[in-house]
Amino acid sequence: MTDKKLIGVDLGGTTIKFAILTTKGEIQQKWSIETNILSDGQLIIPDIIDSINHHIDMYEMNKDQFVGIGLGSPGSIHFAEGTIKNAFNLNWQKEVFPVRDIEKGTGIPVTIENDANVAALGERWMGAGDNADDVVFVTLGTGVGGGIIANGNILHGAGGAAGEIGHVTVDPNGFMCTCGKRGCLETIASATGIVHVARDRASEYAGSSQLKAMLDDGQDISAKDVFDLAKEDDDLAVIVVNYVCESLGFALANIANSLNPKYVIIGGGVSAAGKFLTDKVDAAMQKNEFSTIKASTQLKLATLGNEAGVIGAASLIKVD
Structure with missing residues (x-):
């Protein structure tokens, strides 16, 4: 063979x-x-x-x-x-x-x-999943997608919708999602969601911030812009990124508490923020995980890209 x-x-x-x-x-x-x-x-x-x-x-x-x-x-x-x-x-x-x-x-x-x-x-077989039997994969792109592998098998669910991580509710009073309900993870942690959060927070922000100035000037911004400015300690960008990572970590912690995967892997365009992203998400996850999960589930960045x-x-x- x-x-x-x-x-x-x-x-x-x-x-x-x-x-x-x-x-x-x-x-x-x-x-x-x-x-x-x-x-x-x-x-x-x-x-x-x-x-x-x-x-x-x-x-x-x-x-x-x-x-x-x-x-x-x-x-x-x-x-x-x-x-x-x-x-x-x-x-x-x-x-x-x-x-x-x-x-x-x-x-x-x-x-x-x-x-x-x-x-x-793919990530489980040849990437960050190390061929483990239990892996959760979440992609942060235009939307938020995901896949759940348990005991070596993809979970499909009764209606084929298992792994819809983007529609986990993190804020019941949050932004309206395209799916018809409010506060989905996708409205916060996707590339488009991050920009939405930035615009929302900027409307209430009165301090000094390059991100605020860009938005007030009518410039188009991207999720990368927000993370790059946060890395430079732009105050508004830090507020936005902290909220995004807290929300993502909260959702992933609850998924980990339910499934206890060996790895939770983050991929997609937003994951290009690298360790700056995963450090914040990991801290939020650990704050919301119970002890056995903290000891046995690891957060990782995807490695295979396209x-x-x-x-x-x-x-x-x-x-x-």
């Missing part, structure tokens, strides 16, 4: 990433194509098929070398049928059949999973 290969596919709203990997998770080739969402997204699956077939030919490989294709996708996954629906950023309003269609088009078996879950699997999705997708393939 050592000469066998895996294909991982990470399907996003703007880009589709591909990789050919060994069965040990080592990436040997990778490439990407633009996601064409025109015509109700009907071109996406044919594009995936064509790209895989083209690259297998280009690398002078044959299909018998491949154990399978793992695909991570947004939307609602129907595992028994191998279908996806309600992937709105792909323009998939109706059900699509990637397992049936990609298998037919490539001649290689296909397994699918939610995109946040495959990122969690490769987590393709690696995690490939890990869906069962290798004998």
Whole structure:
């Protein structure tokens, strides 16, 4: 089996990433194509098929070398049928059949999973998770996503919504979330949430602050700007970052208290703030964890970056 290969596919709203990997998770080739969402997204699956077939030919490989294709996708996954629906950023309003269609088009078996879950699997297998059986992965990007691995398996839940860490309520009277309820973690700790918090706090702040001056001047700011200014002890930025990290640590502590994972891993664009972020979040977590959790659960930064999705997708393939 050592000469066998895996294909991982990470399907996003703007880009589709591909990789050919060994069965040990080592990436040997990778490439990407633009996601064409025109015509109700009907071109996406044919594009995936064509790209895989083209690259297998280009690398002078044959299909018998491949154990399978793992695909991570947004939307609602129907595992028994191998279908996806309600992937709105792909323009998939109706059900699509990637397992049936990609298998037919490539001649290689296909397994699918939610995109946040495959990122969690990738970090668990080849990244910060050290292949531990119990891992919680949270991504801080435009939104807040997550995946929960317990006893080596992704948790899906009765409705397929397990791991929706972004919708853990941290402030019942907080900002309105796109999901329809108030105070979700996503409204505070996502990149957009951090900017929202900054604008909200700036409206009540009367001191001296570069962040305040930028906002009052009508400048567009980013979560990176807020963290960079906080690192320079800008008073308003420190207030914002402390609130964000306290809220994130509170949510993650309660998840850790419920699941007792070996690792809680933070990834996504906001995680680029590095140790400055994790030190504050870890302090907030420990303040809200009971003793056994403090001793056995560790907070870590993700290490795989954009490769987590393709690696995690490939890990869906069962290798004998």
